[in-house]
Amino acid sequence: MQELPSSVDPARFALCADAIAEAARELALLGWTPATSSNFSMRVNDELAAITISGRDKGRLGREDIMLVDMAGHAVGTHARPSAETGLHTQAYRRLPHAQVVLHTHSRTQSVASRLFAREGVVRLEGWELQKAITGYTTHESVLDIPVFPNTQYMPELVARIDAWLDAGKPLHAYLIDGHGIYTWGADMAEARRHLEALEFLLACELDLRRFSA
Numbered sequence: 001m002q003e004l005p006s007s008v009d010p011a012r013f014a015l016c017a018d019a020i021a022e023a024a025r026e027l028a029l030l031g032w033t034p035a036t037s038s039n040f041s042m043r044v045n046d047e048l049a050a051i052t053i054s055g056r057d058k059g060r061l062g063r064e065d066i067m068l069v070d071m072a073g074h075a076v077g078t079h080a081r082p083s084a085e086t087g088l089h090t091q092a093y094r095r096l097p098h099a100q101v102v103l104h105t106h107s108r109t110q111s112v113a114s115r116l117f118a119r120e121g122v123v124r125l126e127g128w129e130l131q132k133a134i135t136g137y138t139t140h141e142s143v144l145d146i147p148v149f150p151n152t153q154y155m156p157e158l159v160a161r162i163d164a165w166l167d168a169g170k171p172l173h174a175y176l177i178d179g180h181g182i183y184t185w186g187a188d189m190a191e192a193r194r195h196l197e198a199l200e201f202l203l204a205c206e207l208d209l210r211r212f213s214a
């Protein structure tokens with residue numbers, strides 16, 4: 001049972017939990033969250049985020065499957081266990097003030113692309129009209145780099161690599177983890193969904209290009 005701290009308006013928590021559950025259901029229908037994988041979160045206020053509880057079927061989430069964590073990734077007001085990757089969500093909220101929603105999925109396209117581009121360490125997207133779906137991009141002529149970080153079960157290592165990318169001043173709209181999946185975010189659920197859908201499409205196009213130009 002999620003007990004809400006006094007700083008959290010129950011209506012605000014319900015709105016976040018419902019938005020996460022609805023998005024998760026729709027992304028599960030697309031086959032992007034196989035075998036209870038993937039996790040989703042939304043910023044509730046400056047100190048807390050709502051996030052999916054570990055191990056739940058993402059196609060069947062209700063409010064009781066969403067919990068609160070603080071920005072260090074610790075559970076708040078519940079004995080439930082947040083996703084093992086909670087630290088990546090809270091890092092996004094700490095480092096990217098505009099991020100209100102973080103989406104992480106494991107689609108087949110995302111997984112294959114992450115393996116294929118791992119050696120280069122980046123997927124360079126250039127010349128695709130759909131790059132304009134990423135906030136801040138107004139032309140297909142711009143370059144959109146999606147880094148690919150090595151997978152690890154030790155989250156601080158991954159957090160450090162992402163911190164290093166941001167500390168170098170490089171733009172970051174999403175990242176892939178090798179053999180694993182994608183993380184992206186947005187200023188609201190609609191923007192985060194648009195980023196995720198555009199990147200899924202663009203990665204599939206890059207895979208097709210490689211396939212047909214081999």
Ligand SMILES: [Zn+2]
Nearest residue numbers: 038085180181
């Ligand atoms: Zn994952």
